[in-house]
Amino acid sequence: xxxxxxxxxxxxxxxxxxxxxxxxxxxxxxxxxxxxxxxxxxxxxxxxxxxxxxxxxxxxxxxxxxxxxxxxxxxxxxxxxxxxxxxxxxxxxxxxxxxxxxxxxxxxxxxxxxxxxxxxxxxxxxxxxxxxxxxxxxxxxxxxxxxxxxxxxxxxxxxxxxxxxxxxxxxxxxxxxxxxxxxxxxxxxxxxxxxxxxxxxxxxxxxxxxxxxxxxxxxxxxxxxxxxxxxxxxxxxxxxxxxxxxxxxxxxxxxxxxxxxxxxxxxxxxxxxxxxxxxxxxxxxxxxxxxxxxxxxxxx
Amino acid sequence: xxxxxxxxxxxxxxxxxxxxxxxxxxxxxxxxxxxxxxxxxxxxxxxxxxxxxxxxxxxxxxxxxxxxxxxxxxxxxx
Numbered sequence: 001x002x003x004x005x006x007x008x009x010x011x012x013x014x015x016x017x018x019x020x021x022x023x024x025x026x027x028x029x030x031x032x033x034x035x036x037x038x039x040x041x042x043x044x045x046x047x048x049x050x051x052x053x054x055x056x057x058x059x060x061x062x063x064x065x066x067x068x069x070x071x072x073x074x075x076x077x078x079x080x081x082x083x084x085x086x087x088x089x090x091x092x093x094x095x096x097x098x099x100x101x102x103x104x105x106x107x108x109x110x111x112x113x114x115x116x117x118x119x120x121x122x123x124x125x126x127x128x129x130x131x132x133x134x135x136x137x138x139x140x141x142x143x144x145x146x147x148x149x150x151x152x153x154x155x156x157x158x159x160x161x162x163x164x165x166x167x168x169x170x171x172x173x174x175x176x177x178x179x180x181x182x183x184x185x186x187x188x189x190x191x192x193x194x195x196x197x198x199x200x201x202x203x204x205x206x207x208x209x210x211x212x213x214x215x216x217x218x219x220x221x222x223x224x225x226x227x228x229x230x231x232x233x234x235x236x237x238x239x240x241x242x243x244x245x246x247x248x249x250x251x252x253x254x255x256x257x258x259x260x261x262x263x264x265x266x267x268x269x270x271x272x273x274x275x276x277x278x279x280x281x282x283x284x285x286x287x288x289x290x291x292x293x294x295x296x297x298x299x300x
Numbered sequence: 301x302x303x304x305x306x307x308x309x310x311x312x313x314x315x316x317x318x319x320x321x322x323x324x325x326x327x328x329x330x331x332x333x334x335x336x337x338x339x340x341x342x343x344x345x346x347x348x349x350x351x352x353x354x355x356x357x358x359x360x361x362x363x364x365x366x367x368x369x370x371x372x373x374x375x376x377x378x
Contacts, residue, residue, distance in 0.1 A: 263361060
């Protein structure tokens with residue numbers, strides 16, 4: 001049975017897990033309400049329609065590794081909680097707004113992110129083998145925030161190496177999706193060799209997703225995307241910086257604009273997607289799981 | 301711990317891919333229709349099969365247009 005047919009049950013189970021941990025956390029009621037509000041922002045795990053962005057790779061990896069989805073629900077819940085914190089911090093760092101920032105202000109929002117990161121850690125530490133699981137998520141968080149530091153301190157100019165831009169992408173999202181897939185496979189009891197394969201698949205998939213995100217941010221009408229204004233060192237923007245022409249960009253087609261920056265980033269993402277697809281036969285023999293793993297890469 | 305040794309290894313020759321995309325774009329419609337030119341350039345710079353297939357897809361996208369991206373419900377940060 002593929003994930004698509006059980007998405008609602010999975011989402012409900014993960015949300016229930018998050019709700020239970022939030023309810024039992026040793027925090028004051030006003031702070032619990034604040035964390036709940038963060039977790040209920042649009043698309044987040046306690047919202048009416050969660051997008052399950054991080055649950056999906058975790059659960060799919062668990063099932064592909066031979067487990068059942070319920071085994072991965074606790075780790076998927078922890079990943080979702082940590083990602084709400086990182087998403088909020090990203091909004092703060094990029095100067096973007098969201099309903100929590102608007103209603104509670106910057107200090108309370110930052111304090112909510114701190115609590116969510118602790119909550120995610122507590123959720124993993126309470127599981128059997130929790131120290132190892134918590135270490136996986138912590139390491140991914142450190143790699144991601146290291147990538148974010150590069151993102152915040154470097155600028156997209158013609159002298160920046162494409163490999164440097166790629167390292168930023170890999171650190172930011174490759175490491176997080178690697179951890180999601182690793183945790184899902186670990187929940188199924190996969191051995192070390194298979195865990196490495198799932199982590200590698202996740203890493204490649206995370207890079208694909210981040211590049212797709214970076215391509216979306218190139219569009220002149222991109223909503224809530226500040227990459228171009230802030231000259232973030234994304235792969236397409238670094239390529240674009242090398243290929244600007246004196247003619248008006250608005251008069252050019254997407255293909256010709258900035259030397260075809262969107263197409264370059266798309267090509268790189270497609271090569272990563274193909275690398276990831278080539279790993280699937282080694283991850284699982286189950287046709288439904290193979291389709292679900294391929295589905296994680298369906299962004300191009 | 302997650303084995304991230306893959307992250308430390310460059311998977312693609314990005315500079316070579318960038319050069320080929322730039323030439324594809326600059327070459328206009330004639331080059332976008334020239335499958336043999338692309339194959340020869342890929343062979344010259346020695347890209348792997350995944351990069352080669354991706355560049356062929358880029359050539360097709362440039363030729364035929366259309367949207368580049370599918371759905372948005374994927375895992376990325378920032």
